[in-house]
Amino acid sequence: MSVRVLLVDDAVDVRRVVRIALRHHGGYDVVGEAGAGREAIDLATELRPDVVLLDLGLPDLAGREVLTRLRESAPSAKVVVFTGMEREDRAWFEEHAAGFVLKSDDLDYLVALLDDVGRAAARQEAARFDPVSSSVPEARAFVRGLLRDWGATHMFDEASLIVTELAANAVLHAESPYEVRITHADGVLRIEVTDGDPGTPEPQPFSAVSETGRGIVLVAAVSASWGIDARPDGKVTWAELRP
Known part of the structure; x- marks a missing residue:
């Protein structure tokens, strides 16, 4: 059974790279993509993904608000933060998300983390x-x-x-x-x-x-x-x- 993933990032190229990596790894189904926070919340409500891969630098909503509203709209989904910069409030996101990965980290590390999160997703x-x-x-x-x-x-x-x-x-x-x-x-x-x-x-x-x-x-x-x-x-x- 494939893990259903929603990709949330305003950078189209980043979404494309992650989508290709998950397809080659196998076991994942990218059911939706969003480039903004409100769009992500609407898609999460409609699609009910198992995992949401969330960039924090979205153009319309702050990272904390997006994560909080995602957890309200899709409470069974696991949210993994995938961000381009280290943050002073990283501890808050690590507490409220299933994972925190920097875009500078190796892509294999992200996929391995998604494997762990996906197996635990209910x-x-x-x-x-x-x-x-x-x-x-x-x-x-x-x-x-x-x-x-x-x-x-x-x-x-x-x-x-x-x-x-x-x-x-x-x-x-x-x-x-x-x-x-x-x-x-x-x-x-x-x-x-x-x-x-x-x-x-x-x-x-x-x-x-x-x-x-x-x-x-x-x-x-x-x-x-x-x-x-x-x-x-x-x-x-x-x-x-x-x-």
Whole structure:
């Protein structure tokens, strides 16, 4: 799965050099480029990149403002500062960004840092659904759409089965809206369904006539691990898929 990168630099030549370096290195997808701070914030909101490579010398917004607003508009993105000069406030940027690299440094160092940051970048999205049967295919479509956007279509079948069974269980037993949350980090895909029912489903022995009780068995069969976490107002049922 490629790491999605947004390049932010007002120098076109710098963006071109970095784009070529990432393409030759492999494992990266430059999903957007911006030459100004406001444009970068808009693209980060729209594209939801995994990593933002940020120059601090932009023509419209100061570096601190751009970084702060990027973190607000794309909270799951890791921001790496890539600047042309040493700064007196470097410590602030090192504290609030995932990395700080000078343009005078070797380009291989930048790529190696992006490798570390990209592996740690987590993609996470969530949506709430009503406790009605028609919401189950909606939840499945939500997860499949994210996997398609994230380039993880190889997980379609297992993830579709898991979210279908967990959402159906929430509809059957909970009398409140439920939330589906999907996270991808370090190669692990985690699907969580939170509902308002405190009861914990248990795997049931196979029966050729029973219409219920087999969902958790299927989830356990296709996932690398699964579990149920109790909450004061309900529970979270989760399952993980690994490469």
